[in-house]
Amino acid sequence: MKKLLPTSTAGSLPKPSWLAQPEQLWSPWKLQGDELVDGKKDALRLCLDDQQQAGIDIVSDGEQTRQHFVTTFIEHLDGVDFEKREIVKIRDRYEASVPTVFGDVARRKPVFVEDAKFLRQQTKQPIKWALPGPMTMIDTLYDGHYKSREKLAWEFAKILNQEAKELEAAGVDIIQFDEPAFNVFFDEVNDWGIATLERAIEGLQCETAVHICYGYGIKANTDWKKTLGSEWRQYEEIFPKLQKSNIDIVSLECQNSHVPMELIELIRGKKVMVGAIDVATNNIETPEEVAATLRKALQFVDADKLYPCTNCGMIPLPRHVARGKLNALSAGAEIVRKELLAK
């Protein structure tokens, strides 16, 4: 990006109420068949328009075509039974009924490639596409086949690499892997988590990102955050290895979080998507609050590598709140951009 402090969002944005129940994760579709196909496209265009109206520089589909950032991708794969469900503990934090891996996993056909082509047709701006990361995928499933988290993660990494290469060919500029699980399973991240992520980006020419957050603003996550104490040092466990990895961009939660900003120093050299919008509150940040977070981050990341962003996806928020937050992000980034250019 030539523009200083290019803005983007971490992932999902709210869907229109005619497509799915607002403010809800895994919200079922309200349309069916061809109407659903058209409805998803219309929602994608509206969501793109919201980002453009707000002046967001790197735009996305806002995940309008998926019910959930992990399971929708998995639904399209062989080897996973969505009818046979087991209760597992997700992120070591909350119980959920999840699908079962019963055989070899495989991707018979592209999952999001047509959606990405559609987004590409709508805009000349840089586009970012989010995929779930291998570790977060295995953490959202019951494995009755491989019986090894690591083995299954390597299989998913191969599949993600196939999808990522086709997304790149469809004109995606940045491919992002969502790895909230990186904030929980530090030993596994260092043993094989980052290695499987590197397998997922193997051979890509486009830019790559990893998004590591403290989750959506749902109760299980906000309750968990209350147990983490006054300083959240989770990133410290994995940043040294991440700094040495081939990933270009690291997307982080910084606004209203208790992550000490100086931890960003540990990934010096990487581009950093600094979360300057809190997705766990309906309060809309002022541009000045956004600017203050970006200024703090600038002590630890070079200006040409700082990408203002949201803490996480905004799907659980009301649409008008999400729009307000996009505007605040844009306006806050502009304040700091002007300061930097005046120097």
Ligand code: ZN
């Ligand atoms: Zn997130």
